[in-house]
Amino acid sequence: MSVRDLAPLIRPAPLIRPAQRVRPAPGRGGLRPHRRDDSGTALIEFVGLSVLLLIPFVYFFLSVFAVQRSAFAVTQAARAAGRAYATADSEDQAVERARVAARLAFADQGLDGAPEVRFAPEGTDCGAGDPGDGGASLAPGSRFVVCVRSVAALPGAAQLFTGLADITVNGKFIVVVDAYRRDRTATTAP
Numbered sequence: 001m002s003v004r005d006l007a008p009l010i011r012p013a014p015l016i017r018p019a020q021r022v023r024p025a026p027g028r029g030g031l032r033p034h035r036r037d038d039s040g041t042a043l044i045e046f047v048g049l050s051v052l053l054l055i056p057f058v059y060f061f062l063s064v065f066a067v068q069r070s071a072f073a074v075t076q077a078a079r080a081a082g083r084a085y086a087t088a089d090s091e092d093q094a095v096e097r098a099r100v101a102a103r104l105a106f107a108d109q110g111l112d113g114a115p116e117v118r119f120a121p122e123g124t125d126c127g128a129g130d131p132g133d134g135g136a137s138l139a140p141g142s143r144f145v146v147c148v149r150s151v152a153a154l155p156g157a158a159q160l161f162t163g164l165a166d167i168t169v170n171g172k173f174i175v176v177v178d179a180y181r182r183d184r185t186a187t188t189a190p
Helices: 041-086 091-108
Strands: 020-024 031-035 116-121 143-153 166-176
Touching: 041 091, 041 116, 041 143, 041 166, 091 116, 091 143
Parallel strands: none
Antiparallel strands: 020 031, 116 143, 143 166
C-alpha cells in the first residue's frame, strides 16, 4: 500500500484558529466554536486615550493664550497711555486721555473692562503691590513711569474657582516729556 491509497481513508482534522476555541455551548450538549474576536478594540483604545490626553493639552494652550493676550494688552495699554499723556495740552486732559488710550488698547486685544492705570516716579516697580500714583508731570524734561495692571482669568476657571485662578499681569512704559516743549503743568495765577 502506498500513501496514495491511504489518502482517501484519512480525513484531515478541521483547523481551529487560536481565536476560536471549542467550548461546550450553554444549554446544549454539543460543541461549537466560540469566537473571541479583538478586531476594532485598538481603534476604540486609541480614540479613548487620544481624547483623554488631548483635553488637558487643549486647556493648557488656551490658558497660555489667555495670559499672553492679557500681557500684550497691558504692554500696549501702558505705551498708548504714556504717549497720550505726554502729548496732552493739560494735566487734567492728560489723565483722561491716558485712561481712554488704555481702554482702547484693551479693546484691540478683545478684552473687556478698564485696566488700572497709574503714574509713578521713574524707577518704580510696577509689579509691586502699590506702585504709587501722581508721579506724572508735563514739565519739560520730566520722566515718569506708566503702570498698567490687569487680571487675566483662566478659561473656565471663573465659574469653578472665583478669584483663585486669576493671574495678575503688569505693563510698564517710561515716559520722557520733550525738553523743548512748552510747560503745560497746571499753574495757579498770581
